[in-house]
Amino acid sequence: MLDTAFDALKTFDWGSDLTALAPIEDAATASHGKPEARQDLENRLIAALKGTLTRDAQDYICRKLANVGTAAAVPALAALLVNKGNSHMSRFALEQIPAPEAAGALRDALPKVSGDLKVGVISSIGARRDTAAIPALSGLLNDADASVARAATLALGAIGSVESAAALQTALRAAGDRRLTIIDAVLKCAESLLASNQIANASSIYKAFNDESQPRIVRLAATRGLLACASQPAVRSI
Template sequence: MLDTAFEALKKFDWGSDLAELAAIEDAAIAGHANPETREELENRLISALNGELTRDAQDYVCRKLAMVGTVASVPALAGLLVKKENSHLARFALERIPVAEAAQALREALSHVDGSLKVGIISSLGARRDSAAVATLGGLIGDRDPAIARSAALALGTIGNAESAQALTAAMRTSPINPQAIIDGLLSCAEAMLVSDQRAAASAIYKTLAADSHPRLVRLAATRGLLSCGSKQA
């Protein structure tokens, strides 16, 4: 069954019957209870991905690697991060594979891409809350491409640790390219700090953002944050 499905995968394209690949889906599910089945499936998927496939078939493989991929899948997926047609589905898998090597592959790809692909990789690092990416993302807040700068600021907000807040605060002091995203990132950091009981750090962020120089929407958000700091304290 699985052999037949992998044969079908070689010719799989838009309009092909997904039922022909059902055995692959079944094996991905069965892999939870049977590590050998999972490992065999992963190896076959990697091999297929390294071969000749249509874009649709490559996408399908990446979707399955998002379910069963391990560190073994990372090199094949990393190679796709820099390709316009494949970068998203490569992230589809790498964002969800819970090994450090997947995050490392995403970080390393940053220096090889630009524009939208870079934005995508930044967003995946944010979604993984990859603290090892904070320094790099901090540098990207000042990127001349506003989309990259915005994405980096939002990702730092999602990561939400003290170093993220530091990078965002530093960017706020200079001439921020995208103040809305930096402010949103800072508010997000402050909320994470409040949850982890770092009231003083959260309060410092809120006080900065409560200043008259900021728009009313931001001042109100900061004031609500300050009240939360106070109520937590009480």
């Protein structure tokens, strides 16, 4: 059955009958907790991805690797990151594969892509909250491509660490019309810090924005943040 399904993948395209691939779906579910069966399935998916397939079939494999892929699948997926037609679905898998090799592949792709593809890679790095990417993302905060700079800003906000907040605050000094986007990302960092009980760090960020020179919506957010910090037990006991 599984052999037949992988045969069907070779000619699979938009409009093909999805039920032909059902054995692959079943194998993905049934192999949970069965390492050998899972590895066999992954190996078959990787081998298929390296072959000549339609974009639809490649997309399908990436969807499955998002569920079952390991470090073994990363090289085949990483090769697709630079292709306009495949980059997104490659990230669809890489964003979900827990192995550090997947994060590394996304970081390694940064200098190889530009424009929308770079924005996509950056967004996946942000979604993974990859702290090892903070230096690279920081270097993109003033990128000549405004969409890349914005993506790096949002990704650093998603990472939400003291280091990513510091990089954003440095960029804020020369932010121009990107100011509110950067502030939004810094505020997201403060929320992450607060959630991880780093109250002093969060409070410091909020205090910096609780200033008459800031737009009203920012002051509102800063005030709310400070109130949230003040309601934390560690602060109350001071």
